Amino acid sequence: MAQLDAVLGCPSLQVPEGHLARTVLGMVAELDVSRLETQYSSLGRHGYAPRNVLAVWLYASLIGIHHASKVARACQTDAAFRLLSGGYAISDGTLKRFRRRNGTFFADAIVQTVRFARERGVLPIEELAVDSMRLRAHASTKAVRTLKRSRERLEELATIDSDVLSPTEREGHEAKLKKHREAVKECEEKDCTSIVVTNESAALMKFPSGAGLPGHRVTVTAAGISERLVIGVLVDADATDSGKLEAALLEARSVLERAGAATSGLQAAADAGYFSEKDLQFSAHNRAWVDVLITEGAAATNTLPTKEPGLFDRDQFTIHPDRSATCPAGRLMQGPYPHHHGRTMWLGVGCGDCPQRARCTKGKQRTLTANLNLETVRDQMRERLARPGGRERYNQRIATVEPVFANIEDVMGFRRASSRHATTILAEVLLKILAHNVSRLLAARKLSCLWFQLEDEFWSTL
Structure with missing residues (x-):
């Protein structure tokens, strides 16, 4: 029912049909918010309807307003x-x-959006992609401590004779020692x-601009080249993507299972940041339910770099199935x-009188080290990408997951967390992911309506 405000007027009459606010309100009406409603009581002070507060936050996120005030x-x-908001002026504290x-609840609502997508036939589980974005943390660069720098400062401070310092200088010296010792x-x-x-x-992260800033890593699993629906989210402080593929895909599978979607026959693509031994091992051991394609990164060359340029590298040595090795x-x-670190070592024989010595080693004996486990899973991934359609399927990764980050960072303008508390940071990220999924469902509905309209027009002309 339209309610009239004597000064501001009636919002139901002011907001036109088809406005984003109305479509968001319609989508929120489909969500099950019983988990939120159980937090409210008919006793005590009056509270705002949780469905209205959720609608306000989703709409605000979609148009780029992220501060509660x-x-x-x-x-x-x-x-x-x-x-x-139902005509109420909801306070920033609320x-x-x-x-x-x-x-x-935001995590559960994301599962609901995935269920809606499955029911509407817009959840292609064979088009998954995993990647991450860096989110600015609510912290100053002055609060960053790095292990390397703190160790260097402790060595520098150890050379200072505290006996020659004044009481004030000695106090400052002790404070610096304490700060860096605690950091290490x-x-x-x-x-x-x-x-x-x-x-x-x-943690300290390098952002696309090249700046090193405090940040959080948000790892996302998205589905569909055109749908780009997020089905899995992880938030942590890791500096790189290495080793995170297993957690990302297991989270995505859990969401799909809760949404009633198929959890076998999945296919996922990931960039070179996930080309690590741990991620490749996971890909090799879980092919029964997920087919993973990872392009090669720096870890593909599993040998340690030679100290001198021009010397033979790993590719010039032959390692046989029985793990014996032959030099060039x-x-x-x-x-x-x-x-160490799971690697295997071989030592050269007769290096002193070898005619190839100048190209092989500058020392008395050539040492070769290799990670055989990494080589095995690396070769398996190379073979998988070389199959017909493998490289083409991998190339679809960028169209699946990168637009998710573009929408969140550039369209919605969410680039920095507003809190320092872990639970609030996670809740805020999940809220933005939920808003993204709502926008994708609304876009899919719009395309569906357009298709039916064009189809009707076509048949009417016959």
Whole structure:
């Protein structure tokens, strides 16, 4: 029912048909929000309908308003926001609490959007792609501590004689020692290269602009070249993509299962950032339910670089099925011997009088190391990409997942988290992913309506 405000007027009459706010409201009406409604009671003070608050946040996210204070002001003056809020001026505190407390619901709502896509036939599970984006953290660069720099500073500070310092200088010296010792200890405990002292969920990351800034890594699994629906989300502080494919695809499979979609016959593509031994091992061992295509990265050359340019590298040596090795001169090498980090080592024989010595080693004996496990899964991935259609299918990756990041960062304008707390950061990211999925479902509905309209026009002309 249209409700008239004596000053601002009736938002139902002011917002035109087909407006984004109305389509968002219609989509929210399809979502099951019973999880939210159980948090409210008929006793005590009056609360806002959770469906209205959710609609406000989704619409605000889609048009690029991410600060609760700005959304609250829009609820007072903007007709579209007033329509979504039911005519109430929702406060910024209420909006923040809603976003902070409902991360679990946002994750469940994403599953619901995937279910809607399955029911409408716009969920191609054979067109999955995995990649990540970097999200600016709510932290200053002054709060960043790197393991390398802290160790260097501790060595520099150790050369200073504290006995010759004044009491004030000695106090500052001790504070610096404490700061860097704590940074080294925390980095070693977490097995990471950097920390952000004011934000435990962030780390130093290199952004596409080339700047090193505190950030979060958001790993996304998307489905469909044209649909681009997100079906899996992970948020962490890892500096690279390496080793994250397993967690990303298992999360995607869990979402598909909860949405009632098929969880076998999946096919996923990932870029060179996932060309690591762990990710390749996962791809090789899970082909029963997911076919993974990863293009080669730096890890494809599994040998350590030679100290001198022009020397023979791994490709000039032959490793036989029994794990014996032959050098470029055709001589059988000593070994194999276990080496560190899962590698295997062989030693040259007769290097002193070998005619190839100048091209093989500058020392007395050539040492060859290789990661045989990596070579095995690397060759399997090469063979998979070489099959008919393999490279073409991989090339579809960029059209599947990259537009997701373009929509979130450029269209929606979400590039920085607004909180330092891990639960709130995750809830905020899930809210933006939910808004993205809503926009994709609305786009699919629009195309479907257009198709039926064109079809009717075609048949009417016959």
